[in-house]
Every structure is written in structure tokens, then in C-alpha cells.
Amino acid sequence: MAAIEQAGLTAELRGNPDARAARLAQPAEADEASLIFVEKLKDVPAAMRSLAAIVMLPRPALSDLIPSSGRALLGVSDVRASMPHLLALFDHRPVPAPGVHATAVVGSRVELGKNVSLGPHAVIGDGCKLGDGAIVEALASIGPGSRIGAQTRIFPGVRVYDGVCIGSRCLIHSGTVIGSDGYGYVSTAEGHHKVPQIGGVRIEDDVEIGANVTIDRGTVGDTVIGRGTKIDNLVHVAHNVRLGSHCLLIAQSGIAGSAKLGHGVVLAAQSGVAGHIEVGDRVMIGAKSGVTKSLAPAQAVSGFPARPHPEEKRIKVSLGRLPDVVRDVHRLKASIVRLSRRISSVENVSIGSA
The missing domain is CATH 3.40.1390.10 (MurE/MurF, N-terminal domain)
Structure with missing residues (x-):
């Protein structure tokens, strides 16, 4: 006790x-x-x-x-x-001890806080700053000019590009890439011309990011992940997305460029949000849903296109009855054809009698 x-x-x-x-x-x-x-x-x-x-x-x-x-x-x-x-x-998993491994590569003008741990073959680019107790594990790389907050742990194989700012007490799991170029092109008759992505990424305190997540840097300005947000494995966040605090992004969900999500938004598995729209605070988006227009706060939506969940449930129930409806329509059509023939027959008899 x-x-x-x-x-x-x-x-x-x-x-x-x-x-x-x-x-x-x-x-x-x-x-x-x-x-x-x-x-x-x-x-x-x-x-x-x-x-x-x-x-x-x-x-x-x-x-x-x-x-x-x-x-x-x-x-x-x-x-x-x-x-x-x-x-x-009962959590007895090992935590890397403070210190810089002999094979770690540390660039110039790097500031390391107290009790920082750099694992085997970790790479810290020029001008980076790591807060007290930060951990960068084996084969992870931090691009030039990036900032890693105190007590943040970067697991093996993470790639943080240049100019990324990660807050304190964050967890970034293996295979994740933060700060890669956003998907920006201008198409002309000559082909697709790349738009330079010169913004950054800002991840606020107490964020956890799962394995194999991709968060693109902004075209101009930052992509922002709000404080306390938790991101599951295999999620994509496109350029200039802004997430509020304490959002939950579940596996294989995706957010297109310049979308803005409020505080406490939940994206269930395999759901998607279109670009350049706003999702209000405390919206819950059901699994495999597609949000194509802005949503007011405090509601649950599902389906494609996403609509209020009670309405979507009624539609799903109706779709389940569709085979019966089609059968009834065919029967009704056949009855109408038979009735029309009988009427025509009666009319022909009446004309003949006249």
C-alpha cells in the first residue's frame, strides 16, 4: 500500500x-x-x-x-x-544514461544542457540547442539550428530537419520525420515546379509522437503541434497545419495543408481533413471519415463527406435497407406495368363496343 x-x-x-x-x-x-x-x-x-x-x-x-x-x-x-x-x-524499461557516446557527431556552436544523453551515431547539427536531460538515441539526427526542450526523448532513428523547435517533455518515437518539405508545386505547361518550403515546425510541450509519423515544415511560417497533443503511429501532418492543445490523432489519419484544428480535437483511425479548413474545439471525427468543409465546435461527425454522426447513422441504416427498397421498387414497377396493360385492355374493349 x-x-x-x-x-x-x-x-x-x-x-x-x-x-x-x-x-x-x-x-x-x-x-x-x-x-x-x-x-x-x-x-x-x-x-x-x-x-x-x-x-x-x-x-x-x-x-x-x-x-x-x-x-x-x-x-x-x-x-x-x-x-x-x-x-x-512497474515500468522498468531502461533509460539512456547521461553522456555523449564516442561515436556521436556534434556540430559547432551546439549548446548541450545538463545531463544530456547522445546515443551511438547520433548526429547533432550546427547551432542546435538541447535542454537539460534531453535524450537523443542511436542513429537519430537533429538538423542545424533546431531546438530540443528539457526532458524530451528522441528515440532511435528519428529524423529532425533543420529549424525545428520541439518543446519540453516530448516523446518522439522511431522512424518519425519532422520538418521534411511540404507537398507544394505549381503546375504549368512545362511541368510541376517545386515551391520552396522555407517555414519550420514548432512542437509544444508534453507532445507524444508515435512511430513513422511525418510532419512537414511550413511553406511560409510554421506547422504547429499544440501542447499535450498525442499522435499515434503512421499519421501525416502536412505543411502549415495548426493543431490546438490536447488533440488526439489516431493511426493512419491525415491532415492536408493549412488546415486548422482547435483544442481537444479527436481524429479516429484512417480519417482525413481537407486543406484550408477549420475544425472547431472538441470535435470528434469518426474512423474512415473525410472532413471536406469547416466544422463548428463540440460535435461528433462521421462518414464521407463527414456529417453529424446521428445523421450518418440514419443514412447507414437506410443503406442497409436499400436492397429491400430496390426489390420493392421492381415489384411496384411490375405491378404498374400490369395495371397499365389492364387499363389499356379495358379502354380498347370500350372503344370497340362504342
Whole structure:
């Protein structure tokens, strides 16, 4: 319990206060040295059948449970909100030690803060500035004149071009490229002429960028990633895009040039935003949606073109009924043809009688 309290968690204990766990586990894989967590009340019975020494679960579940001998139950108000603190207790992944590896290449006029770590074959271009505790791991490169904030970690193989500014406490995962040229051309009869991309990229504090993400530099001015934004793997952010704070960009989503997204916008997987439009604060864009025009704040949209989610759901339901509608239309058409023939037949008889 002392470790739980040190992690900043408030939990109600039932059972053994001296229970110990050496690892986290899934309920089905837990042993007597495991801690497991359960988010949903319906999953509590399965968790109680596990061998886990410690079970973290929603506080309301405690009233109906009697822990087995030696087990501790920890009731919390919000299991998911507790997970970052809980997992941090068991995060023993290595962190590179401060120092400059013998194979690292450091250019001229470079400013290194205290306790900076440069890994094997890392390259730091001329005029760069790295804040205290910054980490640039093996084979990563930082282009001339770039700035890396304090406690930011650049994982192996990241490419940061020249003139990029990355804030403090950021995480940039392997394979990501920041500051490559935006896709800008002028087409004439002679062909496609490249527009020089002379802007930069500014990434604010507490941003995490997943693996193999591409963020293009601005044509003029900066591409901006707002404070606290989290970007999943395989996302593309085009030139002069401006993201507000605390946005969430999920895998394989993309934002075209000069689009502006407000604070707290969510792009679900494989969604896209067209260029030169604005998306308001707290908009949620569903998976595989295409946003083609500006959106007002605080709404959920989906589909292509993206429309309010309730409307899109009605359209999807209607499309599911389309085969039946087509069949009914064919039947109706056939009935009309038969009726027309009967009417024509009656009219011909009437004319003949006259």
C-alpha cells in the first residue's frame, strides 16, 4: 500500500495489507506474484477467480466481495484514470544514461544542457540547442539550428530537419520525420515546379509522437503541434497545419495543408481533413471519415463527406435497407406495368363496343 500511496493513488483496501506483487498481468495469465486491474463490474467475477495477489477494481464492487486469504483488493473511483500511476510503478524499461557516446557527431556552436544523453551515431547539427536531460538515441539526427526542450526523448532513428523547435517533455518515437518539405508545386505547361518550403515546425510541450509519423515544415511560417497533443503511429501532418492543445490523432489519419484544428480535437483511425479548413474545439471525427468543409465546435461527425454522426447513422441504416427498397421498387414497377396493360385492355374493349 505504501507504494500505491507514493504513486499518488487513493485506494480503499480490503484484505491483506501486506500483499506484494512483482508484475502486472492479464487476469487469465496472473499468478500469485501478479497485480491485475478490472475496469468493468461485469469482469470482476473472472478477476476474483484468478491467482493474482492484488486486484484493483471499481470501488462499488468492494461491498459484495470477500478476498481470499492473502489477497488484497484495492477499490478506486476510476480504474482507467489510475492506470498511468499504476503502470509507472512497474515500468522498468531502461533509460539512456547521461553522456555523449564516442561515436556521436556534434556540430559547432551546439549548446548541450545538463545531463544530456547522445546515443551511438547520433548526429547533432550546427547551432542546435538541447535542454537539460534531453535524450537523443542511436542513429537519430537533429538538423542545424533546431531546438530540443528539457526532458524530451528522441528515440532511435528519428529524423529532425533543420529549424525545428520541439518543446519540453516530448516523446518522439522511431522512424518519425519532422520538418521534411511540404507537398507544394505549381503546375504549368512545362511541368510541376517545386515551391520552396522555407517555414519550420514548432512542437509544444508534453507532445507524444508515435512511430513513422511525418510532419512537414511550413511553406511560409510554421506547422504547429499544440501542447499535450498525442499522435499515434503512421499519421501525416502536412505543411502549415495548426493543431490546438490536447488533440488526439489516431493511426493512419491525415491532415492536408493549412488546415486548422482547435483544442481537444479527436481524429479516429484512417480519417482525413481537407486543406484550408477549420475544425472547431472538441470535435470528434469518426474512423474512415473525410472532413471536406469547416466544422463548428463540440460535435461528433462521421462518414464521407463527414456529417453529424446521428445523421450518418440514419443514412447507414437506410443503406442497409436499400436492397429491400430496390426489390420493392421492381415489384411496384411490375405491378404498374400490369395495371397499365389492364387499363389499356379495358379502354380498347370500350372503344370497340362504342
